[in-house]
Amino acid sequence: MAENLLSYRYNPLHQDIICSETAIEELPRTVDGMGCSRAMITCGPTILQACNVVPRVQESLGHRYVGTYSGVLPHSPVDAVEAGVEMAREAEPDVFISVGGGSTHDTTKAMATLLAEGGDIHDYEIIFEPPDRITVPPTPSPKVPILSVPTTMGCAEFSRGGGGVTDHKLGRKLIIAGEGVTHRTVIIDGQALATTPLRILVSTAIGQLRIAIETVYSTGHNPIGDGMALHAIRLLFENLPRCRNGDIDTLLNTKTACAMASLGSFGGLGLNTATCHHVGGLYGVPHGEANAILLPHTMRYNLDACADRQRLIAEAIGVATGSMTDEDAGLAAADAVDSLCRELGLPRTLREADVPEEGLEYIATATLHDRSLSTNPKTVTDAGPIMEVLRAAY
Numbered sequence: 001m002a003e004n005l006l007s008y009r010y011n012p013l014h015q016d017i018i019c020s021e022t023a024i025e026e027l028p029r030t031v032d033g034m035g036c037s038r039a040m041i042t043c044g045p046t047i048l049q050a051c052n053v054v055p056r057v058q059e060s061l062g063h064r065y066v067g068t069y070s071g072v073l074p075h076s077p078v079d080a081v082e083a084g085v086e087m088a089r090e091a092e093p094d095v096f097i098s099v100g101g102g103s104t105h106d107t108t109k110a111m112a113t114l115l116a117e118g119g120d121i122h123d124y125e126i127i128f129e130p131p132d133r134i135t136v137p138p139t140p141s142p143k144v145p146i147l148s149v150p151t152t153m154g155c156a157e158f159s160r161g162g163g164g165v166t167d168h169k170l171g172r173k174l175i176i177a178g179e180g181v182t183h184r185t186v187i188i189d190g191q192a193l194a195t196t197p198l199r200i201l202v203s204t205a206i207g208q209l210r211i212a213i214e215t216v217y218s219t220g221h222n223p224i225g226d227g228m229a230l231h232a233i234r235l236l237f238e239n240l241p242r243c244r245n246g247d248i249d250t251l252l253n254t255k256t257a258c259a260m261a262s263l264g265s266f267g268g269l270g271l272n273t274a275t276c277h278h279v280g281g282l283y284g285v286p287h288g289e290a291n292a293i294l295l296p297h298t299m300r301y302n303l304d305a306c307a308d309r310q311r312l313i314a315e316a317i318g319v320a321t322g323s324m325t326d327e328d329a330g331l332a333a334a335d336a337v338d339s340l341c342r343e344l345g346l347p348r349t350l351r352e353a354d355v356p357e358e359g360l361e362y363i364a365t366a367t368l369h370d371r372s373l374s375t376n377p378k379t380v381t382d383a384g385p386i387m388e389v390l391r392a393a394y
Contacts, residue, residue, distance in 0.1 A: 089115070
């Protein structure tokens with residue numbers, strides 16, 4: 001009998017995606033179609049003041065609009081979540097409209113969870129014990145549904161989980177259980193994307209490139225995820241250098257590639273994701289920039305455990321040749337990622353991102369609590385491997 005027969009589980013999202021240059025115009029029909037009538041916007045203060053996206057959403061919602069919580073902060077601190085919940089209790093929305101990037105989408109998920117379940121947000125933290133034990137608290141109560149208008153290339157709006165919130169007192173990011181908080185509809189509006197500074201667009205896209213790469217070589221990889229992730233890699237290498245031109249079609253194609261990376265990532269991620277959660281949560285480094293710094297290093301660290309998988313990545317990028325060994329192809333892929341990040345003007349070292357050297361141990365310790373380690377190609381049970389990568393990236 002043949003060995004290693006194909007075996008996997010795949011659970012796609014139940015989610016609508018509306019993509020066009022002016023997709024925000026679809027909000028009234030979408031809200032009405034859900035039977036909702038009281039829409040509350042969540043966003044950060046910068047997007048509210050710096051561009052017209054939130055006013056466009058408010059105008060589109062018309063009489064359905066009941067208020068805006070604009071207190072979202074980078075990396076979703078716990079107190080910002082709690083303040084949002086207090087406003088939601090007063091406004092009594094029956095739908096949230098999350099406008100912005102990953103911090104907004106994660107904050108909104110946490111708000112929906114806490115509003116429905118009560119208690120303290122810490123009650124819903126997913127507990128990870130190395131190497132692979134994961135405890136997910138139940139969150140069964142019906143949630144206020146979430147629609148989203150993303151303004152970056154990051155795709156927290158496609159994640160099935162409850163997202164991450166930062167507890168500065170504990171010194172780490174909490175990954176929250178989130179049954180029922182997957183965004184119902186994602187409104188990809190080209191004009192909204194075009195309002196975002198280029199550095200944020202390209203760095204958040206590198207964060208999605210990281211998802212695609214780790215999806216391919218995680219221990220939970222599967223053929224469906226491979227197909228979406230590898231094509232996302234091809235599209236990102238093709239489109240990212242063109243984003244500087246501000247062409248809306250390029251932005252929509254780049255965002256679509258980023259969405260594919262998230263939609264295919266059902267087999268788990270790895271060390272890069274786990275570490276970047278805490279580089280950002282502890283030291284305020286934007287998530288995309290943290291990924292740009294660390295990704296070539298985590299690819300090289302994992303290479304000897306997944307060289308055949310990394311060859312697939314090299315082939316998708318277009319840097320593999322027939323004469324290369326799998327290991328050489330994997331190194332070429334890491335070098336290509338490094339070169340792309342430099343071409344896009346993103347930082348190369350943690351030092352450039354103002355992470356203090358004495359902070360590396362704090363990051364490593366916090367990373368050991370992160371569930372993304374459970375599907376890394378190499379088993380990580382102590383801080384040693386994490387410190388190895390952090391020192392190489394410093």
